[in-house]
Amino acid sequence: MLSLAEENYLKSIYHLSDAGEKAVLTNELAEALNTKAASVTDMVKKLSTKEFISYEKYYGVKITGKGKSVALAVIRKHRLWETFLVQTLGFKWDEVHEVAEQLEHIKSTLLIEKIDEFLGYPQVDPHGDPIPNAQGKIKKLEKTALKNLATGSESTIVAVKDSDSNLLKYLEKIGAKPGKKLTVISKEEYDGSLQVAIESQHYFISKEVSENILVTL
Template sequence: MMGLTYAEENYLKSIYHISEGGKRSVSTNDIAASMKTKPASVSDMLRKLGEKGVIEYRKYYGVHITEEGKKYALQTIRKHRLWEVFLVDKLHFTWDEVHEVADELEHVKSKILIQRLDEFLGFPKFDPHGDPIPDEYGDVRSRPRLPLSEIDIHGTGQIVAVKDSSAAFLRYLDKVGAYIGAKIKVVDKVEFDGSVEVLVDNKKNIFMSKEVAGNVLVI
């Protein structure tokens, strides 16, 4: 397969995420919204990606990522998430600072560099936001997770990931004391608005809106 440009890699990664790992077709409007650009620009990029065999596009039927495209997208995602681990664990970035930096580093082409990086980090399975890191073959280790908002009163669990990895949301979680690895117990749920009261690590009670609790994932 021909190599992809940085822009093509970004589009392919976005298509992969929107399509839920290739499970469904996506529209040009979905892609335009994700990439913050105009549908006309998306159409031009889809033509290029189609010529390289990483997507299939039929007007009115949407965009479907091919098996070759999935492999390419997963390798880009792997690099992104490994760099996030490196930035947090070794360079002491906070988890809300790493996304944009990793967006730049994910385009490194050297396979041996990424293999050495993976080894240096101890072959991590999850990034700082709890997202699984694909291995060098594109295999992803998934685990069942539930939004905190779906946990019953007196239910317990552990925070393992977030659905919203925006810097503002992550800073909010830092402010209230919710973090990856925290043990939680649902103390109360408000019927009126769906907000929840949560005991964290058996020592601190915090309150979350329904929206916040829906973006915190637990096992």
């Protein structure tokens, strides 16, 4: 059974390495985990002998398959809990991170599967990040800001970046929630504003707002 610290190291290594693509340096990890390089060296040796990562002195660490599946399980829990906190309990999505950091370490497969079921098997969390399934598979979806869409393109709202409560209220009003379909009707070149359709209702969206809405095609 992995300790809290071990799980956090693996999660950070996974993220910092772009899902295992590249090696992660000691200092990066120290920074991310709010600890000192010397402590990282210690832990990294331990995780290496346990074969969750491979470690080469002065070079950095790479996450193994075994390590990835631990990391993904933790990330899955984190994102499901965030979704739960926002969707079910009405947290704002800038309030959820700290709590989810704790909840992600609760040990119970049954619990997380029930939460997943309760939420209706969501694909993305409130930040628009994809939720790995129970097998650790992630469905990558190309996110882009609404403002990058061409006129006429259809897309699905995935998340909203900013959490300013005025913005949220406005989006609430026009029904711009994650999951909703959206079509770009027209774009104004000179100020970057655009007109969109959400459920056959037309709305005017400023450039600022269009930069904060993430969509997928």
